[in-house]
Amino acid sequence: MNFSELVAMRYSVRDYRPDPVDEADLAMVLEAARLAPTACNKQPFRLVLIRTHGRQEELQRIYGRPWFGAAPLVLGVCAVEAEGWVRRDGKNHAEIDAAIVMDHIIMAATERGLGTCWVCNFDPVATREVLHLPDGVEPLAFTPLGWPADQARAKVRKPLAELVLNR
Numbered sequence: 001m002n003f004s005e006l007v008a009m010r011y012s013v014r015d016y017r018p019d020p021v022d023e024a025d026l027a028m029v030l031e032a033a034r035l036a037p038t039a040c041n042k043q044p045f046r047l048v049l050i051r052t053h054g055r056q057e058e059l060q061r062i063y064g065r066p067w068f069g070a071a072p073l074v075l076g077v078c079a080v081e082a083e084g085w086v087r088r089d090g091k092n093h094a095e096i097d098a099a100i101v102m103d104h105i106i107m108a109a110t111e112r113g114l115g116t117c118w119v120c121n122f123d124p125v126a127t128r129e130v131l132h133l134p135d136g137v138e139p140l141a142f143t144p145l146g147w148p149a150d151q152a153r154a155k156v157r158k159p160l161a162e163l164v165l166n167r
């Protein structure tokens with residue numbers, strides 16, 4: 001599969017089969033996260049690996065959609081601002097880095113046929129409690145990681161003419 005095919009194939013999977021994810025597939029996805037580029041190579045992120053079995057109640061506290069804990073795994077990416085590269089105007093890049101890491105996770109999973117869905121609409125307070133996150137480790141995004149039980153939908157996007165500023 002080439003990159004264009006991968007981009008076209010990815011979609012937000014919101015229904016999962018409970019079938020296990022191979023440890024080799026998980027390792028490949030985590031390695032893609034580790035190899036993501038970060039500003040000044042600071043790598044200001046932490047990955048949270050959640051094995052969902054028996055943790056449905058806790059997962060529903062993080063994000064209350066039934067499909068969130070339906071896959072065998074959930075991965076979270078946290079930003080660590082204290083480790084982020086800071087531009088001279090003060091802009092900290094840790095969250096940008098963490099977003100790139102999540103995109104690597106999602107694209108690597110897609111290549112294996114695994115389903116994912118960006119989840120940012122989680123409850124940050126409950127998330128910190130459930131995952132025992134230390135101070136300074138800010139959850140940025142989660143995704144289930146598992147086998148899709150739904151079908152891709154047609155992509156609805158703005159036309160490029162609206163998105164590209166020709167200067």
Ligand SMILES: Cc1cc2nc3c(=O)[nH]c(=O)nc-3n(C[C@H](O)[C@H](O)[C@H](O)COP(=O)(O)O)c2cc1C
Pocket residue numbers: 010011012013117118119120121122155
């Ligand atoms: C930063 C970000 C946050 C998102 N948060 C959620 C979320 O909390 N819940 C959800 O169901 N989808 C979430 N999505 C998925 C988007 O709704 C989805 O990517 C968009 O509608 C395009 O659909 P597609 O992913 O199927 O191409 C999020 C996507 C991004 C990029």
